[in-house]
Amino acid sequence: xxxxxxxxxxxxxxxxxxxxxxxxxxxxxxxxxxxxxxxxxxxxxxxxxxxxxxxxxxxxxxxxxxxxxxxxxxxxxxxxxxxxxxxxxxxxxxxxxxxxxxxxxxxxxxxxxxxxxxxxxxxxxxxxxxxxxxxxxxxxxxxxxxxxxxxxxxxxxxxxxxxxxxxxxxxxxxxxxxxxxxxxxxxxxxxxxxxxxxxxxxxxxxxxxxxxxxxxxxxxxxxxxxxxxxxxxxxxxxxxxxxxxxxxxxxxxxxxxxxxxxxxxxxxxxxxxxxxxxxxxxxxxxxxxxxxxxxxxxxxxxxxxxxxxxxxxxxxxxxxxxxxxxxxxxxxxxxxxxxxxxxxxxxxxxxxxxxxxxxxxxxxxxxxxxxxxxxxxxxxxxxxxxxxxxxxxxxxxxxxxxxxxxxxxxxxxxxxxxxxxxxxxxxxxxxxxxxxxxxxxxxxxxxxxxxxxxxxxxxxxxxxxxxxxxxxxxxxxxxxxxxxxxxxxxxxxxxxxxxxxxxxxxxxxxxxxxxxxxxxxxxxxxxxxxxxxxxxxxxxxxxxxxxxxxxxxxxxxxxxxxxxxxxxxxxxxxxxxxxxxxxxxxxxxxxxxxxxxxxxxxxxxxxxxxxxxxxxxxxxxxxxxxxxxxxxxxxxxxxxxxxxxxxxxxxxxxxxxxxxxxxxxxxxxxxxxxxxxxxxxxxxxxxxxxxxxxxxxxxxxxxxxxxxxxxxxxxxxxxxxxxxxxxxxxxxxxxxxxxxxxxxxxxxxxxx
Numbered sequence: 001x002x003x004x005x006x007x008x009x010x011x012x013x014x015x016x017x018x019x020x021x022x023x024x025x026x027x028x029x030x031x032x033x034x035x036x037x038x039x040x041x042x043x044x045x046x047x048x049x050x051x052x053x054x055x056x057x058x059x060x061x062x063x064x065x066x067x068x069x070x071x072x073x074x075x076x077x078x079x080x081x082x083x084x085x086x087x088x089x090x091x092x093x094x095x096x097x098x099x100x101x102x103x104x105x106x107x108x109x110x111x112x113x114x115x116x117x118x119x120x121x122x123x124x125x126x127x128x129x130x131x132x133x134x135x136x137x138x139x140x141x142x143x144x145x146x147x148x149x150x151x152x153x154x155x156x157x158x159x160x161x162x163x164x165x166x167x168x169x170x171x172x173x174x175x176x177x178x179x180x181x182x183x184x185x186x187x188x189x190x191x192x193x194x195x196x197x198x199x200x201x202x203x204x205x206x207x208x209x210x211x212x213x214x215x216x217x218x219x220x221x222x223x224x225x226x227x228x229x230x231x232x233x234x235x236x237x238x239x240x241x242x243x244x245x246x247x248x249x250x251x252x253x254x255x256x257x258x259x260x261x262x263x264x265x266x267x268x269x270x271x272x273x274x275x276x277x278x279x280x281x282x283x284x285x286x287x288x289x290x291x292x293x294x295x296x297x298x299x300x301x302x303x304x305x306x307x308x309x310x311x312x313x314x315x316x317x318x319x320x321x322x323x324x325x326x327x328x329x330x331x332x333x334x335x336x337x338x339x340x341x342x343x344x345x346x347x348x349x350x351x352x353x354x355x356x357x358x359x360x361x362x363x364x365x366x367x368x369x370x371x372x373x374x375x376x377x378x379x380x381x382x383x384x385x386x387x388x389x390x391x392x393x394x395x396x397x398x399x400x401x402x403x404x405x406x407x408x409x410x411x412x413x414x415x416x417x418x419x420x421x422x423x424x425x426x427x428x429x430x431x432x433x434x435x436x437x438x439x440x441x442x443x444x445x446x447x448x449x450x451x452x453x454x455x456x457x458x459x460x461x462x463x464x465x466x467x468x469x470x471x472x473x474x475x476x477x478x479x480x481x482x483x484x485x486x487x488x489x490x491x492x493x494x495x496x497x498x499x500x501x502x503x504x505x506x507x508x509x510x511x512x513x514x515x516x517x518x519x520x521x522x523x524x525x526x527x528x529x530x531x532x533x534x535x536x537x538x539x540x541x542x543x544x545x546x547x548x549x550x551x552x553x554x555x556x557x558x559x560x561x562x563x564x565x566x567x568x569x570x571x572x573x574x575x576x577x578x579x580x581x582x583x584x585x586x587x588x589x590x591x592x593x594x595x596x597x598x599x600x601x602x603x604x605x606x607x608x609x610x611x612x613x614x615x616x617x618x619x620x621x622x623x624x625x626x627x628x629x630x631x632x633x634x635x636x637x638x639x640x641x642x643x644x645x646x647x648x649x650x651x652x653x654x655x656x657x658x659x660x661x662x663x664x665x666x667x668x669x670x671x672x673x674x675x676x677x678x679x680x681x682x683x684x685x686x687x688x689x690x691x692x693x694x695x696x697x698x699x700x701x702x703x704x705x706x707x708x709x710x711x712x713x714x715x716x717x718x719x720x721x722x723x724x725x726x727x728x729x730x731x732x733x734x735x736x737x738x739x740x741x742x743x744x745x746x747x748x749x750x751x752x
Contacts, residue, residue: 002227002234003059004257005159006250009040009239011413014049016247019409021254024059026092028239032064032072032079032188047086047420048413056412059089063239065114066188067095069700070555070583078424080106085422090135093117094172094186097557100564103132105430110134115161116172116186118550120146120505122153123513123533129156130536131561137161137235139171139505141607143287144222146506148229157232162219163249164237166286166296168194168212169604170503170635173550176603178575179640179694182701186552186575189701194604196365200619209299211619212604212638215284220252220275221268222288224260242357242370244401247409248277279306279400293608293636306359306398310348312391313382318342320375320386342377342384345397352376352385355403360387361396364622370400432556435563437591444526444544445569447659449682450594452499454666456481460490461670465679471497471528473666474515475634483518493523499666501634502530502550503605513537528571535565549573549596556584559592568592571662574601574644577699582656590657597647598678599664601694603627604638630667637667645691647682 006017008025017025027049028040041049046062053060062083068076076098083091084106091109093099094116102109112135113119113128120139128136135157138150151158167174167185174185176193183189194212219226223234234257236249252274259267284296321335345352352358354376361368369388377384441447448468453459455477459470470491472478481487489496498519504512516527516537529535530548538545547570553559559570571594572581585593610631618641620626626641650661663678681688 002257003232004250004253005061005233005235006246007236007239007241008049008246009241010243011041011045011411012243012409013239013241013246014412015409016243016407017250018053018056018058018412019407020247020250021258022058022250024061024089024233025053026061026063026235026239028063028188029079032066032068032076043082043423044417044420045413047422048417050086050088051420052412052414061090061092061112062088063092063114064098065092065094065116067184067186067552067554067558068097069580071580073097073101073555073557074429075424077101077105077429078427080109081427082422082424084109092137095552095554095558096561097555097559099131100557100561103561107132112159113137114172115139118170118172118502118531119533120171120503121509121533122150122506123509123536124504124531125150125154125156125158127532127536129154135159135233139503140166140217141170141287141503142505143291143507144225144229146287147226147231149506151230158230159233159235160226160231161217161237162223162226162234162253164217164241165281166214166217166284168214168297168606170607173502173605174603175575175601176638178700179601179603179692182695182698184575184695184700187700191366192368195368196621198619198621200614200616202616207299207616210301211299211614212297213281213301214296215282215298215301216280217286218275218283219285219288220256220271222285223253223256223268224264227257227260240370242372242400243409244357244407245278247407248274248401277401279398287607291608293606293611296608297611299613306400307350308348309350309352309358309397309399310345311363312360312387312393312395312397313344313346315341315343315387315391315393316384318386322374340374340386341389341391342375343387343391344382344384348397350399351383352397352399353403357400357402358385359398359400360391361398362391363394363396432560434556434559434585434589434592435568436588437568441591441659442569445546445591445660447591448661449679450497450660450662452662452664452666453670454478454668456487456489458665458670461672461675463490465676466683467663467679469495469497469526471499471662471664473499474501474519475632479515482522483515494525496524497526497528497546498524499528499548500530500534502548503607503635504531504533505607509533516543517541529567535567546571546594554580554584556589559584569660570594571596574599575695575700577695578649578653578697579699587657591659593658594660594662595653595658596662596664597645597650597682598662598688599644599666600639600668601644601664602637602639602667604636606636606638608636609633610636639667640692642690642692643688644694645688646693646696647678648685648687649696650682651685 003023005024006022008014008017008027014025029046030040050060090112092112092114094114111133113133115137118139119125119136120142125136133156137159140161177191178184183191198211199206199208238246252271256267256271286296289295319337319339321337323335352373354373357372359370371388373385375386446468450469450471451462451467452471454473520542526544527538528548529545530550545567547562547567549571552573553570569592574596618626618628628639628641630637
């Protein structure tokens with residue numbers, strides 16, 4: 001029997017999921033999960049949840065699906081030890097470092113591959129299955145036929161998302177939120193750049209819209225097909241959603257799973273009626289219908305969700321009494337007084353009531369919060385509802401669910417949590433020693449500057465400069481040029497690496513395998529791999545692999561896992577910081593690492609071509625930051641208009657022992673004069689004008705580090721005598737992630 005898997009972002013959602021018949025729930029704790037903005041569970045609550053859910057014959061999975069930096073790995077070790085002692089039914093992971101740690105120390109923990117791992121083919125599933133994964137959450141950008149084929153060709157259990165919000169970018173490959181301020185989607189800090197309002201230049205006319213805000217997934221009518229395909233688990237997205245949402249969606253899918261065999265049409269229609277109270281975005285079956293963007297994008301669809309209630313008109317502070325947490329067996333209701341804010345709304349056609357769930361959307365697109373109204377007040381100045389902090393006049397409000405949709409569920413957790421006392425301990429992480437690089441380096445990986453391009457033509461623009469090797473992106477055009485047209489290359493095949501695209505869906509697996517084999521027969525030996533599928537495809541062949549930037553090596557444990565796949569050298573992720581890079585790879589290892597110094601990074605990578613109505617190349621956000629689009633037969637991309645550049649750091653990094661550097665011109669047309677300009681600046685150590693540095697200097701946004709800095713400043717201030725307190729650093733500073741040099745603008749590359 002297929003498993004119905006529901007989200008439990010908080011205790012009430014857990015009650016709703018179990019109460020409506022979920023076979024399993026997934027939840028996050030206070031760290032290392034991809035929904036850090038949800039409530040999540042405290043240690044004793046989680047331990048009690050595992051105990052209670054198991055007593056009911058249900059399962060519970062824990063999300064550990066973020067990448068971790070080197071400084072966090074000891075805390076990760078303690079966290080995994082805690083999970084190992086509590087005993088959930090599986091952990092959902094993204095970081096290969098976590099995989100390596102589990103393999104080494106906690107083999108009892110069952111590994112499930114997160115959708116963030118971007119597994120979209122049988123080759124990827126089988127590669128992870130060989131590494132001990134029992135289940136893979138496949139990428140969401142797949143058709144029914146692809147899922148069927150993956151199941152036919154693999155042995156691991158498959159978990160498939162069937163309902164909820166979608167990302168516009170291919171799973172695990174979004175860099176946009178990280179670009180905007182270090183809040184990486186790979187770190188559970190996504191600020192939902194895809195939901196923002198943008199302005200575009202359309203033939204000289206400015207048009208505005210939610211160009212990259214996808215519809216919500218709804219596959220309730222395809223559940224029978226997925227059951228017959230052999231899918232083991234049906235996953236509902238929504239750890240940020242209310243208990244009412246979790247309950248109603250779980251109930252609908254439970255009904256279809258239980259009744260479709262006796263009456264498919266009737267069961268699906270009933271399930272759809274049960275979902276009619278989901279006041280969210282328009283629905284899509286995504287690639288189950290077709291790969292056209294029109295099925296999932298509508299620029300006129302608001303980035304928020306729900307029925308529009310209007311905008312906040314006025315706000316005032318206040319207090320109110322609310323019921324204390326309900327406990328089973330209570331004979332009287334107790335209450336507590338809390339401080340809050342009240343607001344009036346204008347512009348809508350429905351007055352929300354106490355118990356209704358709403359969603360507040362900041363007018364500058366910087367934040368959205370769901371909230372259940374606890375009190376409504378009426379006076380001569382208007383009708384006031386309580387709202388969470390952080391919102392202001394002009395912010396929009398939407399209705400998610402009405403009070404009538406609410407149900408009270410039996411509490412899953414026991415009343416008394418005092419017996420549940422386990423917490424992460426103070427264990428010391430054993431030292432992980434990677435294999436040192438030979439003193440003379442690797443024959444296939446000589447020191448110097450490498451340049452990546454997307455076409456054979458662009459290779460000619462590199463002639464006469466001092467790069468050592470060329471990395472050629474494998475795409476539809478270069479495949480034809482290399483194998484069909486047999487174009488002459490300006491470099492020896494032993495000087496050329498072939499870079500494989502990080503998205504590898506089942507539809508291209510067979511063709512890609514044949515292409516790889518043909519290129520190996522043609523004499524291409526060196527491969528940059530960016531997906532677990534690539535490792536399996538190249539296993540046992542006359543090929544040398546380098547881990548690309550999308551096989552994230554943010555810690556030495558991830559590098560160790562890749563070493564066990566016979567991968568000795570790594571291109572560091574473009575999101576990485578200098579501090580973390582140095583911490584991960586000590587001096588004896590630095591000849592194994594390549595650092596990207598220049599790139600137009602793909603912030604969104606979309607499997608589909610953009611709609612024909614998107615007749616623009618450039619668009620901008622409300623802050624005026626400009627981006628550009630590129631739509632090709634291999635998919636679509638969004639890139640910053642200004643390139644990433646730290647080329648002035650090459651000499652510093654060379655002194656530290658790093659000796660491999662990458663200039664990445666992927667998806668751009670290389671102009672010979674501009675390339676020479678960049679190379680000259682590279683070797684002189686000059687700062688390129690009008691560029692940005694991503695997270696290189698300040699690293700990822702980290703609430704923990706901000707709090708540590710604040711406390712350190714307070715301690716320093718207390719120790720100061722007299723009035724002088726020192727300057728210190730601003731604990732709220734997020735970093736200069738889009739710094740400007742102040743020089744005149746220079747266009748380094750042309751869009752294709």
